[in-house]
Amino acid sequence: MLFEVCQKQGKKLEIRQTKKGSTNIASVYVDGNFIASCSSEHKEIAKLNAARRSLAELAPSEPINRGMIEIDVFDGPFEIEGAKQKLHELCDKKKWPKPIYRKDESGPPHSKKFACTVQIATDDGVYAMAGEQRSRVKDAENCAASLMCRALHQYNYL
Template sequence: MESSVDAVENIIGYTFKNKKLLEQALTHSSYPESVSYERLEFLGDAVLGLAISNHLFLAYTSVHPGKLSLLRAANVSTEKLARAAVRHGLHRYFRHNTISLVDKVTEFVDAVAREKNHRALVVYGGLVKAPKILADIVESIAAAVYVDVDFDLQRLWVIIRGLLEPIVTLDDLEQQPQPVTMLFEICQKNGKKVDIKHGRSATKSTASVYVDGQLFASASSDQKDIARLDAAKVALHKLEHMLPATASTVMFDCCAGGIDDTFEIEAAKQKLYAICGTKKWPKPVYSIEKDEGTPQEKKFVTSVQIATPGGILQMSGDERSRVKDADNSAASFMIRALQECKYV
């Protein structure tokens, strides 16, 4: 255990006065004859929420509290914290005695590694559900630090912020569609009525999604905002299998068959941004698909994604010598495809 404690101290850049706290933070309840992280996780959930709230309050001095709540929820969600654990390799150091945990964690770690850009910020969830134990580890480590620095919240934030980077920003939220918003928009488009109701037990907040008056999905969490997000994600996943294909994620190259290889629109990237603004869609998201060649003869291909109420549309551009030009090519094809498919 000593080597695990040393490794985690190196990861977070902090040396504990009481190393037993970190040992406890890395110990699952299934591990025999040891104190588990459950009490620390309880504290860490609250203290991380407060630390993030303080940061957002100071960083966004004129933003509405509703948006601040969304930002806080995105920054302390199970998905966000689990990815932080994987990014820093914390999953390698926790003690447990449950084989099923290994399978779930391995599946998630492998799924993250297979993503096209596994270091990109994913706000609301990838292909595999994030195991809660990974988020618990981050919360427990944060609580262990908090106790070790004599409950000094400012010192905790200085130490733990690097573990949480990148912090989700307002721009990130705009670029990745919010599950609750998408749920309401998709249901409205398909003539369905949706309602989300909240309840609370002694320790958990529960969100229940009702579609056309019938219970459709539910989720629970320590925080109301996260329960609401998780319930919306479950509902969206179910809707993908029930509604027409236009309501799910699609590769948007089926409408562009008639576009020749030399097609280009001047200032297409700016024009596509304007289209999304007019439609009240999130900002386009560009990704480098190909980066080859010598420094003197570089070749880039980029793709662009747009999140609409009907799904995520994707289009790749032609090969160009500069990323800026590759982005413009992808935007040009996207605009033409939007026109041919009657989106604009």
């Protein structure tokens, strides 16, 4: 989506990625000007979050209706209990394919961290949402599903 916005505006997009220790840093530049930067243990998550922030800076009034769904992050914990099951039920009700979960893991064997991305295909396109890191796969999947449910609600899919 960020690429499309820059392309429509005739601007050159560049995402620079660096690594500091175990932290990956993604910085977005448009026409050589710094826009936003994010970091994560996961390269792709850093890149996605930097792109999200940049998109909000460059096109704050443009609705996001396909591709990656953007949501506002609220202060404090807000995770829907049983979100994975609720997302599956929603997909069944709407006759969409079942959600697909992809997990990334990091950290030493005695202290693994998991981050999941959930992807769903709707009538309007395929949407993906990256969740935050958790110590258990089940919790990471629920986090991603919770964010997806919130985003679907925000964009009136529920």
